[in-house]
Amino acid sequence: MNEQDFLAAYDPRDYPAVAVTVDVVALTIREGALHLLLIRRAAPPYAGHWALPGGFVRPDEDLGAGARRELAEETGLGGERLRRVHLEQLATYGAPDRDPRMRVVSVAHLAFAPDLPDPVADTDADEAVWLPVTALSSRQLAFDHGRIIDDGLERARSKLEYTPLATRFLAPEFTITELRAVYETVWGHPLHAGNFHRKVLSVPSFVESTGASTERGGARGGPRAKLYRAGDARLLHPALLRPAREETVR
Amino acid sequence: MNEQDFLAAYDPRDYPAVAVTVDVVALTIREGALHLLLIRRAAPPYAGHWALPGGFVRPDEDLGAGARRELAEETGLGGERLRRVHLEQLATYGAPDRDPRMRVVSVAHLAFAPDLPDPVADTDADEAVWLPVTALSSRQLAFDHGRIIDDGLERARSKLEYTPLATRFLAPEFTITELRAVYETVWGHPLHAGNFHRKVLSVPSFVESTGASTERGGARGGPRAKLYRAGDARLLHPALLRPAREETVR
DNA sequence: TAAGTTGTTCTCAGGTTGAGTTGTTCTCAG
DNA sequence: CTGAGAACAACTCAACCTGAGAACAACTTA
Numbered sequence: 273m274n275e276q277d278f279l280a281a282y283d284p285r286d287y288p289a290v291a292v293t294v295d296v297v298a299l300t301i302r303e304g305a306l307h308l309l310l311i312r313r314a315a316p317p318y319a320g321h322w323a324l325p326g327g328f329v330r331p332d333e334d335l336g337a338g339a340r341r342e343l344a345e346e347t348g349l350g351g352e353r354l355r356r357v358h359l360e361q362l363a364t365y366g367a368p369d370r371d372p373r374m375r376v377v378s379v380a381h382l383a384f385a386p387d388l389p390d391p392v393a394d395t396d397a398d399e400a401v402w403l404p405v406t407a408l409s410s411r412q413l414a415f416d417h418g419r420i421i422d423d424g425l426e427r428a429r430s431k432l433e434y435t436p437l438a439t440r441f442l443a444p445e446f447t448i449t450e451l452r453a454v455y456e457t458v459w460g461h462p463l464h465a466g467n468f469h470r471k472v473l474s475v476p477s478f479v480e481s482t483g484a485s486t487e488r489g490g491a492r493g494g495p496r497a498k499l500y501r502a503g504d505a506r507l508l509h510p511a512l513l514r515p516a517r518e519e520t521v522r
Numbered sequence: 523m524n525e526q527d528f529l530a531a532y533d534p535r536d537y538p539a540v541a542v543t544v545d546v547v548a549l550t551i552r553e554g555a556l557h558l559l560l561i562r563r564a565a566p567p568y569a570g571h572w573a574l575p576g577g578f579v580r581p582d583e584d585l586g587a588g589a590r591r592e593l594a595e596e597t598g599l600g601g602e603r604l605r606r607v608h609l610e611q612l613a614t615y616g617a618p619d620r621d622p623r624m625r626v627v628s629v630a631h632l633a634f635a636p637d638l639p640d641p642v643a644d645t646d647a648d649e650a651v652w653l654p655v656t657a658l659s660s661r662q663l664a665f666d667h668g669r670i671i672d673d674g675l676e677r678a679r680s681k682l683e684y685t686p687l688a689t690r691f692l693a694p695e696f697t698i699t700e701l702r703a704v705y706e707t708v709w710g711h712p713l714h715a716g717n718f719h720r721k722v723l724s725v726p727s728f729v730e731s732t733g734a735s736t737e738r739g740g741a742r743g744g745p746r747a748k749l750y751r752a753g754d755a756r757l758l759h760p761a762l763l764r765p766a767r768e769e770t771v772r
Numbered sequence: 773t774a775a776g777t778t779g780t781t782c783t784c785a786g787g788t789t790g791a792g793t794t795g796t797t798c799t800c801a802g
Numbered sequence: 803c804t805g806a807g808a809a810c811a812a813c814t815c816a817a818c819c820t821g822a823g824a825a826c827a828a829c830t831t832a
Contacts, residue, residue: 289539290540290541290542290579291540292540292542292616292627329540329616329627331618331625332618333618334616334617334618335614335616335627361613361614363611364585364611364614364629366542366579366584366585366629367584368581368582368583368584375581377542377579377585377627377629379614379616379627447779448779448780449778449779464820464821464822464823465778465779465780466779466780466781466782466821466822466823466824467820467821467822469779469780469781470780470781470820471819471820474819488829488830489777489778489779489828489829489830490777490778490779490829490830491777491830491831492776492777492778492829492830492831493775493776493777493778493828493829493830493831494776494777494778494779494828494829494830495777495778495779495780495827495828495829496779496828496829497778497779497780498779498780509766510763510766510819513760515821516759516760697810698810698811699809699810714789714790714791714792715809715810715811716790716791716792716793716810716811716812716813717789717790717791719810719811719812720789720811720812721788721789724788738798738799739797739798739799739808739809739810740798740799740808740809740810741799741808742798742799742800742807742808742809743797743798743799743800743806743807743808743809744797744798744799744807744808744809744810745796745797745798745808745809745810745811746797746798746810747809747810747811748810748811760788765790
């Protein structure tokens with residue numbers, strides 16, 4: 273049997289039915305707090321529970337494209353602003369019983385977005401909101417989405433260490449203080465302003481100066497800050513390491 | 523419609539057919555060189571080409587379990603030795619045209635194994651071999667497996683920096699020099715022996731002393747080396763960073 | 773104008789790194 | 803049995819990086 277005959281005789285229905293979905297852990301920073309995009313499910317299973325935006329991948333659509341489409345549908349975003357959102361694959365979740373309907377394998381993605389407008393509920397959802405991650409524990413989550421969110425948050429924290437992706441939470445031009453605020457909210461603890469400043473400027477191609485400064489000083493005083501934009505580094509060398517967690521005392 | 527009615531009325535065949543496979547980038551070190559497990563495909567598509575071990579995920583099997591099963595089938599391994607192999611999810615590949623038969627989404631995994639016996643070809647394969655990664659360029663690879671292998675090698679290199687997984691390429695007891703040889707072969711360049719020694723012993727819980735030493739000195743002389751086993755650290759703090767690649771000169 | 777805040781630059785002590793050296797223990801060849 | 807060479811393990815030292823704090827000028831609001 274040659275390759276062409278083989279393909280002609282091939283019947284996809286011979287294989288077990290598995291559905292493939294994409295889900296998105298979309299993060300943004302609003303009012304100094306890390307927020308996550310969640311929808312409330314309108315239809316069973318898990319009707320009324322909160323879930324990640326996502327859905328079945330379409331027959332001719334790449335996985336990343338599917339994730340971006342789902343994100344666009346939930347945020348009502350398009351064009352340039354959607355293109356500025358960082359999107360990467362997170363991990364794939366495929367426990368046999370994770371969806372009561374059938375075998376569903378979900379390819380989860382992680383998105384970093386600058387402050388975006390309030391989301392719009394579409395057909396699958398009662399409601400869509402940006403929820404502060406600190407408020408997550410009070411919500412009932414569908415499927416294994418709690419686990420996916422935990423993995424996404426840990427990935428986000430670690431990505432800030434060795435990539436310049438913190439800039440993706442900000443407008444194209446930003447100050448070093450705004451960049452530090454991103455690190456502080458994602459990592460959840462304060463950083464030394466002077467050392468952070470020195471470090472960011474010493475990492476090659478992390479940020480580049482625009483030459484301009486802010487129009488005004490800070491809300492409560494202080495000089496105007498210099499403006500920077502993201503440099504062309506894709507990896508930070510050397511990395512900005514998180515302060516080590518305390519050793520477990522024995 | 524309540525949730526039970528919904529599930530009763532649900533027909534999986536309403537959804538587009540997608541097949542889910544698991545593939546494994548299995549790495550080991552033989553004779554001082556990094557080797558990769560490859561099989562030669564017996565059946566179309568890509569008959570005669572080299573491919574990663576893998577196959578369709580079974581209806582009631584978790585993704586990681588499927589990857590471990592495929593690895594066991596190709597290596598003929600079982601029991602304790604199979605359990606010692608480190609296996610983690612790498613990434614998922616789902617471009618619509620990556621398989622000519624139908625839409626196939628492949629969840630790739632990465633495995634680190636101590637030196638294993640020669641693989642045994644099973645039904646899907648003419649032949650199975652451990653191939654030095656330096657010889658990869660001379661082989662015709664099926665599907666997008668070249669890309670998956672590149673991603674797996676890069677992931678392996680980076681995992682050695684911040685996890686103690688280098689020990690998974692070795693027997694349960696090893697010397698610091700053997701551990702250094704793992705880093706040197708995976709990273710592809712020599713390391714300073716004295717500094718490596720100091721660093722490994724200074725990272726908390728990376729390795730712990732067994733108290734014993736090797737029976738004999740090195741093949742070409744030298745004292746007996748102290749033996750260590752893996753400690754209980756899951757992450758290295760601080761990490762063992764690769765020397766920075768040279769800056770791209772402009 | 774005074775008081776307070778903030779962006780930015782310094783200083784300095786302590787730690788870590790890269791590179792080389794030393795001393796000792798071993799294997800192998802003759 | 804001995805000498806040459808190899809390798810493990812420990813040390814030294816200069817260069818660099820980091821964390822913590824201080825200094826100071828440029829802003830804000832009251």
